[in-house]
Amino acid sequence: AREKEHINVAMIGHVDHGKSTLIGRLLYDAGEIPEHLIEKYRKEAQEKGKATFEFAWVMDKLKEERERGITIDVAHRKFETDKYIVTIVDCPGHRDFIKNMITGASQADAAILVVDVVDCVQAQTKEHVFLARTLGINQLIVAINKMDRVNYDQKAFEKCKEAVAKLIKLVGYKPEEVPFIPVSAYYGDNVFKKSDKMPWYNGPTIREALDLLKPPEKLIDKPLRIPIQDVYSISGVGTVPVGRVESGVLRVGDKVIFEPPGVVGEVKSIEMHHEPIKEAYPGDNIGFNVRGVSKNDIRRGDVAGHPDNPPTVARDFTAQIVVLQHPTAITVGYTPVVHAHTAQVACRFVELQKKIDPRTGAVKEENPQFLKTGDAAVVKLEPTRPMVIERVKDIPPLGRFAVRDMGMTVAAGMVLDVTPRK
Numbered sequence: 001a002r003e004k005e006h007i008n009v010a011m012i013g014h015v016d017h018g019k020s021t022l023i024g025r026l027l028y029d030a031g032e033i034p035e036h037l038i039e040k041y042r043k044e045a046q047e048k049g050k051a052t053f054e055f056a057w058v059m060d061k062l063k064e065e066r067e068r069g070i071t072i073d074v075a076h077r078k079f080e081t082d083k084y085i086v087t088i089v090d091c092p093g094h095r096d097f098i099k100n101m102i103t104g105a106s107q108a109d110a111a112i113l114v115v116d117v118v119d120c121v122q123a124q125t126k127e128h129v130f131l132a133r134t135l136g137i138n139q140l141i142v143a144i145n146k147m148d149r150v151n152y153d154q155k156a157f158e159k160c161k162e163a164v165a166k167l168i169k170l171v172g173y174k175p176e177e178v179p180f181i182p183v184s185a186y187y188g189d190n191v192f193k194k195s196d197k198m199p200w201y202n203g204p205t206i207r208e209a210l211d212l213l214k215p216p217e218k219l220i221d222k223p224l225r226i227p228i229q230d231v232y233s234i235s236g237v238g239t240v241p242v243g244r245v246e247s248g249v250l251r252v253g254d255k256v257i258f259e260p261p262g263v264v265g266e267v268k269s270i271e272m273h274h275e276p277i278k279e280a281y282p283g284d285n286i287g288f289n290v291r292g293v294s295k296n297d298i299r300r301g302d303v304a305g306h307p308d309n310p311p312t313v314a315r316d317f318t319a320q321i322v323v324l325q326h327p328t329a330i331t332v333g334y335t336p337v338v339h340a341h342t343a344q345v346a347c348r349f350v351e352l353q354k355k356i357d358p359r360t361g362a363v364k365e366e367n368p369q370f371l372k373t374g375d376a377a378v379v380k381l382e383p384t385r386p387m388v389i390e391r392v393k394d395i396p397p398l399g400r401f402a403v404r405d406m407g408m409t410v411a412a413g414m415v416l417d418v419t420p421r422k
């Protein structure tokens with residue numbers, strides 16, 4: 001059987017509207033709560049004289065253990081639908097969410113917005129929707145939750161749906177393309193299984209809506225990019241750069257260009273795990289023998305691509321950053337080291353364009369004088385020597401970076417735009 005595709009989904013929404021419960025319900029109905037835990041809880045339920053063993057009991061137990069500081073790895077928060085292997089990634093309430101999104105540790109392909117049908121749109125509902133949009137999460141599913149609280153009433157659902165539609169439209173989502181699903185995470189209505197309590201609803205369940213999501217764009221369809229980790233010169237073979245294919249496909253016989261030096265060569269052979277291969281794909285760690293390039297022409301931090309779509313060498317680039325820790329303040333002129341793919345290049349802050357509210361994406365201040373820990377901002381950076389970097393929109397793995405100084409990661413960023421050299 002073909003392997004299912006992976007998709008990362010963020011669970012967003014106001015506190016207490018049911019995010020954890022919905023995650024628990026998805027994992028439970030998908031059969032992903034570890035058997036030994038279920039068994040343990042089943043026994044405890046019997047001992048306490050509980051007649052039936054319910055999902056609620058499992059959720060309570062998990063919550064209790066969490067409160068006692070016992071973190072249970074609920075099967076890595078991963079479950080399967082017909083089409084996808086779904087991973088639930090951090091939600092914006094978490095401190096590390098923005099950092100993880102920006103550094104790509106957990107880029108979300110879609111978000112499920114959980115809204116309590118009674119309380120409907122609240123402060124964090126707005127914040128999270130803005131944040132999801134700002135961070136480029138373009139697909140949304142809205143779960144109008146706790147339908148059991150309103151006796152599964154259609155009018156209550158429609159009323160809240162209208163308010164949420166208005167909100168998401170405001171930030172640029174198209175409500176007509178977003179499924180609004182009446183659910184009860186607690187009782188499992190319309191989550192994995194279609195509910196028989198809402199005959200008035202004909203749309204998809206959460207599980208079905210997940211299957212309707214567009215798969216993440218594949219790096220295989222992007223231009224070739226291989227950041228170089230090392231370069232060897234092997235007698236009888238020649239120059240052998242080593243690196244991981246981040247995007248595109250490399251084939252034996254291809255012409256390749258290395259940027260920033262701009263040298264061109266021809267691929268004579270490719271090797272992975274000491275075996276010759278004909279083609280290399282994203283994720284493959286390879287060594288490839290290139291004719292026409294000497295060991296001294298290229299080095300770690302250079303990027304190989306095809307000559308008709310070469311890696312971008314930046315004169316400067318505009319980026320959205322989040323300041324993670326800085327003892328004082330970042331001002332124009334600050335020149336820390338930017339780590340992007342395999343390159344490490346000192347880059348100067350030449351413009352602080354605007355400070356943005358990391359929780360809403362709204363502009364807080366134009367041309368701020370300085371940035372402190374916790375600030376998010378759009379800035380312009382200028383590499384002090386030639387460097388390859390790409391727009392995160394074009395080639396995500398080459399568009400994210402860490403800013404390091406004084407032995408620590410000062411900021412994380414993603415590239416919005418690049419001014420090419422020349």
Ligand code: GDP
Nearest residue numbers: 014015016017018019020021145146184185186
């Ligand atoms: P979170 O803060 O968004 O993660 O919310 P939780 O999942 O912790 O849920 C907050 C409270 O709402 C808990 O007491 C849940 O049991 C309750 N809850 C969650 N989903 C439902 C639901 O579908 N129906 C009802 N009646 N209560 C729910």
